[in-house]
Amino acid sequence: MxxxxxxxLSMVRSLVAAALLATAAPLSAQVHVSPLVDPKVAELRDKxxxxxxxxxxxxxxxxxxxxxxxxGTEAEARARDWAVRKLTAMGFxxxxxxxxxxxxxxxxxxxAEILAPFPQHMxxxxxxxxxxxxxxxxxGEIVGFDSVDALSxxxxxxxxxxxxxxxxxxxxxxxxxxxxxxGAPRRQGPxxxxxxxxxxxxxxxIGTDHHRNPHTGVMxxxxxxxxxxxxxxxxxxxxxxxxxxxxxxxxxxRLVLQSRVTNGQSGNVIAEVPGRDPSLPPILVGxxxxxxxxxxxxxxxxxxxxxxAAAAKRIMDAGRPLRTIRVVxxxxxxxxxxxxxxxxxxxxxxxxxxxxxxxxGADKIWKVDSKLGDARKSEAEAIGKALAPLGIVTGKxxxxxxxxxGPMLADGLPGVGLSQDGTRYFDLHHTPDDTLDKIDxxxxxxxxxxxxxxxxxxSSGIEExxxxxxx
Amino acid sequence: MxxxxxxxLSMVRSLVAAALLATAAPLSAQVHVSPLVDPKVAELRDKxxxxxxxxxxxxxxxxxxxxxxxxGTEAEARARDWAVRKLTAMGFxxxxxxxxxxxxxxxxxxxAEILAPFPQHMxxxxxxxxxxxxxxxxxGEIVGFDSVDALSxxxxxxxxxxxxxxxxxxxxxxxxxxxxxxGAPRRQGPxxxxxxxxxxxxxxxIGTDHHRNPHTGVMxxxxxxxxxxxxxxxxxxxxxxxxxxxxxxxxxxRLVLQSRVTNGQSGNVIAEVPGRDPSLPPILVGxxxxxxxxxxxxxxxxxxxxxxAAAAKRIMDAGRPLRTIRVVxxxxxxxxxxxxxxxxxxxxxxxxxxxxxxxxGADKIWKVDSKLGDARKSEAEAIGKALAPLGIVTGKxxxxxxxxxGPMLADGLPGVGLSQDGTRYFDLHHTPDDTLDKIDxxxxxxxxxxxxxxxxxxSSGIEExxxxxxx
Numbered sequence: 003m004x005x006x007x008x009x010x011l012s013m014v015r016s017l018v019a020a021a022l023l024a025t026a027a028p029l030s031a032q033v034h035v036s037p038l039v040d041p042k043v044a045e046l047r048d049k050x051x052x053x054x055x056x057x058x059x060x061x062x063x064x065x066x067x068x069x070x071x072x073x074g075t076e077a078e079a080r081a082r083d084w085a086v087r088k089l090t091a092m093g094f095x096x097x098x099x100x101x102x103x104x105x106x107x108x109x110x111x112x113x114a115e116i117l118a119p120f121p122q123h124m125x126x127x128x129x130x131x132x133x134x135x136x137x138x139x140x141x142g143e144i145v146g147f148d149s150v151d152a153l154s155x156x157x158x159x160x161x162x163x164x165x166x167x168x169x170x171x172x173x174x175x176x177x178x179x180x181x182x183x184x185g186a187p188r189r190q191g192p193x194x195x196x197x198x199x200x201x202x203x204x205x206x207x208i209g210t211d212h213h214r215n216p217h218t219g220v221m222x223x224x225x226x227x228x229x230x231x232x233x234x235x236x237x238x239x240x241x242x243x244x245x246x247x248x249x250x251x252x253x254x255x256r257l258v259l260q261s262r263v264t265n266g267q268s269g270n271v272i273a274e275v276p277g278r279d280p281s282l283p284p285i286l287v288g289x290x291x292x293x294x295x296x297x298x299x300x301x302x303x304x305x306x307x308x309x310x311a312a313a314a315k316r317i318m319d320a321g322r323p324l325r326t327i328r329v330v331x332x333x334x335x336x337x338x339x340x341x342x343x344x345x346x347x348x349x350x351x352x353x354x355x356x357x358x359x360x361x362x363g364a365d366k367i368w369k370v371d372s373k374l375g376d377a378r379k380s381e382a383e384a385i386g387k388a389l390a391p392l393g394i395v396t397g398k399x400x401x402x403x404x405x406x407x408g409p410m411l412a413d414g415l416p417g418v419g420l421s422q423d424g425t426r427y428f429d430l431h432h433t434p435d436d437t438l439d440k441i442d443x444x445x446x447x448x449x450x451x452x453x454x455x456x457x458x459x460x461s462s463g464i465e466e467x468x469x470x471x472x473x
Numbered sequence: 474m475x476x477x478x479x480x481x482l483s484m485v486r487s488l489v490a491a492a493l494l495a496t497a498a499p500l501s502a503q504v505h506v507s508p509l510v511d512p513k514v515a516e517l518r519d520k521x522x523x524x525x526x527x528x529x530x531x532x533x534x535x536x537x538x539x540x541x542x543x544x545g546t547e548a549e550a551r552a553r554d555w556a557v558r559k560l561t562a563m564g565f566x567x568x569x570x571x572x573x574x575x576x577x578x579x580x581x582x583x584x585a586e587i588l589a590p591f592p593q594h595m596x597x598x599x600x601x602x603x604x605x606x607x608x609x610x611x612x613g614e615i616v617g618f619d620s621v622d623a624l625s626x627x628x629x630x631x632x633x634x635x636x637x638x639x640x641x642x643x644x645x646x647x648x649x650x651x652x653x654x655x656g657a658p659r660r661q662g663p664x665x666x667x668x669x670x671x672x673x674x675x676x677x678x679i680g681t682d683h684h685r686n687p688h689t690g691v692m693x694x695x696x697x698x699x700x701x702x703x704x705x706x707x708x709x710x711x712x713x714x715x716x717x718x719x720x721x722x723x724x725x726x727r728l729v730l731q732s733r734v735t736n737g738q739s740g741n742v743i744a745e746v747p748g749r750d751p752s753l754p755p756i757l758v759g760x761x762x763x764x765x766x767x768x769x770x771x772x773x774x775x776x777x778x779x780x781x782a783a784a785a786k787r788i789m790d791a792g793r794p795l796r797t798i799r800v801v802x803x804x805x806x807x808x809x810x811x812x813x814x815x816x817x818x819x820x821x822x823x824x825x826x827x828x829x830x831x832x833x834g835a836d837k838i839w840k841v842d843s844k845l846g847d848a849r850k851s852e853a854e855a856i857g858k859a860l861a862p863l864g865i866v867t868g869k870x871x872x873x874x875x876x877x878x879g880p881m882l883a884d885g886l887p888g889v890g891l892s893q894d895g896t897r898y899f900d901l902h903h904t905p906d907d908t909l910d911k912i913d914x915x916x917x918x919x920x921x922x923x924x925x926x927x928x929x930x931x932s933s934g935i936e937e938x939x940x941x942x943x944x
Binding site: 062065066067068069070077080119120121122123125212213214215237238241242245246249297298433434435437438439440 | 533536537538539540541548551590591592593594596683684685686708709712713716717720768769904905906908909910911
């Protein structure tokens with residue numbers, strides 16, 4: 003698909019003289035070629051598609067030389083050191099860490115064991131902010147529910163003093179929809195179970211795979227609910243537990259989920275490509291540097307920080323852009339958007355030309371949305387035209403999203419949203435399996451190509467490097 | 474493929490009168506239909522293909538109600554109790570356990586941690602018969618090799634006191650070839666490393682997947698080599714270690730592989746469909762009841778015992794066969810063919826009409842080999858013709874294999890070999906991921922259909938049940 007997309011572009015180049023290409027106006031209807039795109043933009047895009055190595059180099063380095071980097075831990079601090087060295091070596095300006103303090107939840111020993119009627123071990127991982135069972139664990143009878151709604155509807159007496167199990171059937175979808183609805187067992191389940199007096203809760207992992215790897219993720223005890231131990235069983239184990247429960251005998255589990263909360267520090271790593279006109283608002287491109295602790299944070303979000311920085315670097319290589327591009331590798335996203343909120347407090351009232359974030363793996367981008375405002379409709383359309391040859395459809399003009407940038411977009415700052423194919427994202431999300439081997443280098447390049455084209459348009463007016471002009 | 478296979482059979486049935494079907498002679502060449510098959514055999518085969526539930530019922534029950542059943546442990550003893558109850562309930566005769574004593578290796582706590590230059594945890598599992606590190610573990614510099622040959626060729630000085638890492642690139646193949654050659658790091662690696670004075674050895678798991686699940690498996694320290702700790706890293710971790718080693722800095726690992734060896738008991742579970750003529754040699758059909766401890770032993774070898782018993786049960790349901798069918802669920806296969814050897818000592822000198830074992834998952838059978846001797850060539854050919862509509866090709870007439878039955882086949886006993894598609898077998902083999910959800914019920918039925926047809930032919934002369942005759 004990506005190979006095929008290249009040929010209409012070559013047709014454009016041969017059919018139309020360079021002098022005609024000053025704007026992104028469409029060709030007349032009788033010429034059946036791609037919509038017209040600024041040749042500089044097309045060239046930057048196609049060079050990235052053909053051979054970007056920057057993004058792979060970043061994600062390979064970060065996942066190999068740091069590995070997991072749980073928010074607020076010394077591993078995340080090593081990741082910041084690594085990031086500063088890397089971004090400096092790549093030639094970015096104003097490379098800096100903007101630190102902030104935060105509470106740090108971290109896991110200890112974990113196990114789940116069915117004691118009766120069919121003794122066996124299961125694979126479990128605590129959810130972020132789970133209460134700790136202590137080293138002895140807790141032992142209780144399992145009471146199972148098909149959904150959080152079923153748990154909510156149950157009389158407290160049925161739940162009190164027991165270990166709640168919540169099942170669900172999250173489907174895999176291209177757009178990742180399902181994570182909202184089917185994520186409820188993780189997000190709301192622990193609070194509902196706690197308020198009903200449950201001893202602990204285990205959920206079917208919020209994921210779409212069938213491997214013995216649990217999916218962790220954050221949850222918060224709300225409405226004054228007392229923290230209880232809360233874990234996720236791997237999906238094969240959750241299905242096993244359903245089969246065991248269906249036998250109709252009382253099921254007893256011993257659950258050990260040790261964890262602790264300490265005070266720690268995280269920080270955002272920021273690097274810039276300075277624009278020719280520093281008075282103009284910057285373009286923020288980012289991802290998050292922290293990861294869950296089970297995998298090495300390759301697709302969540304090693305590729306995100308890699309794509310953002312690679313695209314900015316490609317613009318920098320091509321010359322000095324008109325507008326400053328600010329690369330932000332947010333800290334502590336996974337555990338509650340700490341980095342995004344810190345940036346927002348510090349810079350959120352200042353104008354930004356656009357915000358863009360990559361945090362959904364590195365499979366092919368298939369859609370571009372934007373929220374640049376009516377006055378910039380033609381800019382938004384030009385982005386759509388530049389991305390079409392990569393197999394990307396244009397979506398809405400009044401929408402953009404992103405995790406860390408979400409609150410600022412809600413505040414009214416403009417943004418662009420590049421939607422990646424999420425069909426297999428939740429096979430890997432927050433599991434030990436989020437490792438480098440899961441990244442498809444060709445699809446990663448398509449991401450960088452799309453981002454580069456978007457940045458080329460937004461940062462418009464790239465100035466050729468002086469060295470090149472002298473030739 | 475399996476659906477399409479049914480229609481030529483229907484054609485045979487409508488084209489040819491039942492009276493013509495007494496033997497398995499091919500139709501005349503001008504009629505373009507499948508080779509002729511005994512209609513009773515075809516009917517038994519097709520009924521299994523359309524709706525066998527016996528095999529699923531067995532493997533679902535065994536993996537759910539017992540789970541893992543490591544050889545010689547109380548879990549394997551519970552599996553034998555389960556098996557006796559199940560086989561008795563299914564109506565088999567002479568259901569019994571034939572016990573034997575054996576040494577039992579079992580694992581304790583395990584971890585692998587890179588201390589320098591890039592601190593991170595890795596996923597590891599001890600290989601069966603690994604030496605124990607004790608609770609403190611061992612710490613040493615890693616020395617890496619691409620193969621056991623490279624390790625063998627290395628000077629002892631390079632290896633002494635270090636933790637050896639052996640990489641390899643096992644390919645996935647339909648026939649499972651590759652496990653022999655590429656299994657060398659597990660089988661020979663620990664002995665070679667020990668004899669060179671290594672502190673411990675970790676290998677890239679012998680497998681073809683990319684999940685954070687290590688593949689365990691048995692190895693034996695030979696030639697007087699002193700046991701050292703020996704583990705398998707998951708494949709993503711092994712690839713990570715290669716990337717870390719390629720950075721060129723000294724790599725230090727702390728390895729904890731606790732294990733112990735005790736005395737225990739295993740046993741073979743045996744059940745029979747008595748033949749009309751008890752003086753005739755029995756047909757042995759089997760699989761192994763024990764499993765590795767990491768998964769629930771679904772494809773290795775829950776499906777094997779299920780397929781063998783389901784096919785025998787289908788013959789039993791159809792009437793009393795001429796020859797006795799002996800179902801053997803071998804104990805302690807994984808750790809050294811203890812059950813197969815025990816059976817061989819007890820019964821191996823007695824004539825058997827054929828030996829068949831299923832121990833390669835439950836994906837589609839694609840080939841049938843046999844070793845029934847020249848005098849029984851037409852019987853072997855009839856088997857091939859009966860299986861062809863299931864998409865099964867006929868292979869050799871002088872070959873058959875199986876794990877527990879291997880030594881008896883080598884002794885000269887006759888046998889049939891039904892080769893399953895092993896393309897994804899080594900994704901799961903000996904890992905935590907060997908669970909029920911990996912079984913494709915349609916392919917499992919194809920296995921039972923093929924086995925039923927083979928048993929129908931071998932046990933020839935099925936007598937209609939009296940109850941049926943009275944109707």
